[in-house]
Amino acid sequence: MTGTDLHPTPVLSEAMDRLCHPSADEVESLDAWWRANNYLTVGQIYLMANPLLREPLTAAHIKPRLLGHWGTSPGLSFVYAHASRLIRHTNQEMLYLAGPGHGGPALVAAGYLEAAYTETYPGVTLDEPGIRRLFRQFSAPGGIPSHVSVTTPGSIHEGGELGYVLVHAFGAVMDNPDLIALAVVGDGEAETAPLEGPGKVSRSSTPSATARCYRSCTSTAPRSPVRRSSDARILPRCGRCCRATAIRSSR
Numbered sequence: 001m002t003g004t005d006l007h008p009t010p011v012l013s014e015a016m017d018r019l020c021h022p023s024a025d026e027v028e029s030l031d032a033w034w035r036a037n038n039y040l041t042v043g044q045i046y047l048m049a050n051p052l053l054r055e056p057l058t059a060a061h062i063k064p065r066l067l068g069h070w071g072t073s074p075g076l077s078f079v080y081a082h083a084s085r086l087i088r089h090t091n092q093e094m095l096y097l098a099g100p101g102h103g104g105p106a107l108v109a110a111g112y113l114e115a116a117y118t119e120t121y122p123g124v125t126l127d128e129p130g131i132r133r134l135f136r137q138f139s140a141p142g143g144i145p146s147h148v149s150v151t152t153p154g155s156i157h158e159g160g161e162l163g164y165v166l167v168h169a170f171g172a173v174m175d176n177p178d179l180i181a182l183a184v185v186g187d188g189e190a191e192t193a194p195l196e197g198p199g200k201v202s203r204s205s206t207p208s209a210t211a212r213c214y215r216s217c218t219s220t221a222p223r224s225p226v227r228r229s230s231d232a233r234i235l236p237r238c239g240r241c242c243r244a245t246a247i248r249s250s251r
């Protein structure tokens with residue numbers, strides 16, 4: 001679908017206008033959320049004491065064994081922050097899929113900032129002792145894994161093995177065409193075999209006239225446009241093999 005196919009309604013144009021022109025307050029709070037998330041991520045990786053840096057930092061405050069690295073996390077939390085803004089403005093249903101291998105603490109930090117973490121684990125309180133506990137439990141015996149896992153509130157997949165981010169993303173949108181699956185692919189993850197198959201799906205699921213039919217036929221004939229309605233979700237079809245049978249989602 002191209003931009004010109006969208007035919008924005010007045011409601012949609014108003015929402016797009018708000019999204020494209022954030023107020024100064026909005027930019028400030030987005031930035032503050034992002035920086036808070038980044039701090040909580042760094043703290044999980046490095047700090048075992050002095051969580052709010054009330055004292056000058058010394059080696060005694062640093063964990064003796066570090067796991068992972070910081071590099072991937074600001075990108076993940078940046079995307080998360082802006083996706084949250086989109087949801088707040090539009091009520092868009094979204095699924096966030098974090099592929100990079102060391103992004104776990106960024107997603108745990110997001111859950112903590114949203115208070116979902118404390119709701120699930122009341123011992124990890126929204127204060128200084130709670131932040132200390134959040135930091136100490138990360139990748140520690142008796143604590144939580146370094147990746148997004150079953151212990152992460154809202155998670156639907158045990159991480160730790162790279163390669164499944166696009167499998168989940170495509171599976172989710174094929175079941176629910178109104179969903180946005182926001183998949184972040186790690187560059188290391190991109191070298192795994194499981195990512196190769198779903199990576200190719202993107203060629204056939206792009207609703208353009210030249211893309212291949214959704215079905216397994218090899219026709220490159222122009223397809224009818226994507227039609228969406230709540231009672232019949234009809235996927236793109238090529239007009240040859242799929243002329244008679246619309247492919248309906250199972251839900």
Ligand SMILES: Cc1ncc(C[n+]2csc(CCOP(=O)(O)OP(=O)(O)O)c2C)c(N)n1
Pocket residue numbers: 071072099100101102103160161162163185186187188189190192
């Ligand atoms: C299938 C598989 N192979 C190897 C690993 C070991 N491993 C954990 S993280 C990582 C690096 C992943 O790189 P990237 O996806 O770029 O994530 P980033 O390091 O940027 O967070 C590797 C190789 C793994 N977890 N799963």
